Amino acid sequence: xxxxxxxxxxxxxxxxxxxxxxxxxxxxxxxxxxxxxxxxxxxxxxxxxxxxxxxxxxxxxxxxxxxxxxxxxxxxxxxxxxxxxxxxxxxxxxxxxxxxxxxxxxxxxxxxxxxxxxxxxxxxxxxxxxxxxxxxxxxxxxxxxxxxxxxxxxxxxxxxxxxxxxxxxxxxxxxxxxxxxxxxxxxx
Amino acid sequence: xxxxxxxxxxxxxxxxxxxxxxxxxxxxxxxxxxxxxxxxxxxxxxxxxxxxxxxxxxxxxxxxxxxxxxxxxxxxxxxxxxxxxxxxxxxxxxxxxxxxxxxxxxxxxxxxxxxxxxxxxxxxxxxxxxxxxxxxxxxxxxxxxxxxxxxxxxxxxxxxxxxxxxxxxxxxxxxxxxxxxxxxxxxxxxxx
Numbered sequence: 001x002x003x004x005x006x007x008x009x010x011x012x013x014x015x016x017x018x019x020x021x022x023x024x025x026x027x028x029x030x031x032x033x034x035x036x037x038x039x040x041x042x043x044x045x046x047x048x049x050x051x052x053x054x055x056x057x058x059x060x061x062x063x064x065x066x067x068x069x070x071x072x073x074x075x076x077x078x079x080x081x082x083x084x085x086x087x088x089x090x091x092x093x094x095x096x097x098x099x100x101x102x103x104x105x106x107x108x109x110x111x112x113x114x115x116x117x118x119x120x121x122x123x124x125x126x127x128x129x130x131x132x133x134x135x136x137x138x139x140x141x142x143x144x145x146x147x148x149x150x151x152x153x154x155x156x157x158x159x160x161x162x163x164x165x166x167x168x169x170x171x172x173x174x175x176x177x178x179x180x181x182x183x184x185x186x187x188x
Numbered sequence: 189x190x191x192x193x194x195x196x197x198x199x200x201x202x203x204x205x206x207x208x209x210x211x212x213x214x215x216x217x218x219x220x221x222x223x224x225x226x227x228x229x230x231x232x233x234x235x236x237x238x239x240x241x242x243x244x245x246x247x248x249x250x251x252x253x254x255x256x257x258x259x260x261x262x263x264x265x266x267x268x269x270x271x272x273x274x275x276x277x278x279x280x281x282x283x284x285x286x287x288x289x290x291x292x293x294x295x296x297x298x299x300x301x302x303x304x305x306x307x308x309x310x311x312x313x314x315x316x317x318x319x320x321x322x323x324x325x326x327x328x329x330x331x332x333x334x335x336x337x338x339x340x341x342x343x344x345x346x347x348x349x350x351x352x353x354x355x356x357x358x359x360x361x362x363x364x365x366x367x368x369x370x371x372x373x374x375x376x377x378x379x380x
Contacts (some may be wrong), residue, residue: 123314127315127318132338146325146379147323147325150341150378151338187337
């Protein structure tokens with residue numbers, strides 16, 4: 001349990017003086033793009049259409065975005081270096097976030113690996129937030145979500161459940177947007 | 189908040205049970221759940237029967253979140269009057285225990301103690317849940333409108349309006365009813 005002090009301090013940094021009534025926990029891979037697709041040309045690994053859908057959720061709910069994706073390690077570093085990076089993926093992500101006037105307000109703490117890690121990191125972030133009224137988790141992965149399933153919008157659709165070669169479609173779609181808005185606004 | 193988080197209470201709160209998966213939890217308040225304030229009974233047997241109904245249908249564990257937990261653990265340990273347990277408390281705890289034993293119910297643990305006020309109990313429950321990856325679902329049986337926020341879908345309020353008093357204020361009854369038990373079972377079994 002030694003780790004508990006560290007993530008709390010991290011979350012307090014982004015918490016001071018702000019209210020976080022509604023929260024979007026944002027995964028990136030499989031949410032803001034479909035794996036393996038080269039959008040447009042070059043190295044466009046983020047789909048601007050999916051970022052636009054994220055914007056729709058924010059506009060309809062006034063939610064704040066907390067990054068829960070493994071991208072947060074590189075993105076935190078990117079922020080600390082005044083948004084300078086040689087990593088084209090980060091630059092592309094930031095370009096689309098800027099275009100849609102979206103801001104990453106914070107990050108879940110880093111606790112570990114495995115099926116229990118992301119749910120634990122989200123519970124740790126939520127622990128001291130007495131003002132958080134509702135939240136949604138945008139994620140494509142099969143973590144051990146347990147009761148957090150109630151707040152999960154899974155951005156992965158099965159298009160072929162062939163045991164040897166299952167096919168999935170990843171990414172934030174219109175129906176996910178509606179689902180996320182309903183979860184975030186359920187207590188309004 | 190920071191003092192609380194650094195105080196070590198978190199460590200006390202965590203009861204990791206790595207081998208066990210898909211645990212269901214009932215966070216149990218006592219006053220207003222196990223009895224109606226209008227009765228002199230400390231615990232009403234029909235409320236205990238309703239709690240038993242939930243356990244039988246879900247196999248959930250009971251975690252005491254009530255303020256009773258501040259001295260009840262000592263009662264369990266000592267099973268006698270101590271300087272921290274008053275005569276009245278002793279009588280209440282003994283009767284509560286008797287009822288639990290009669291229906292083969294067990295208190296498996298306690299939420300940690302954090303602070304008073306509307307944010308206290310929700311924080312204590314969030315703290316309990318923090319490191320419990322094995323918890324698949326839970327319900328909160330409580331009569332009081334704490335600042336539950338996103339915990340609301342898991343909360344069953346055992347306080348219901350039953351009319352209007354002479355002074356125009358609402359009149360309430362308290363206690364775990366059959367329909368509360370049915371709702372608790374639905375929530376606890378939702379992800380089965």
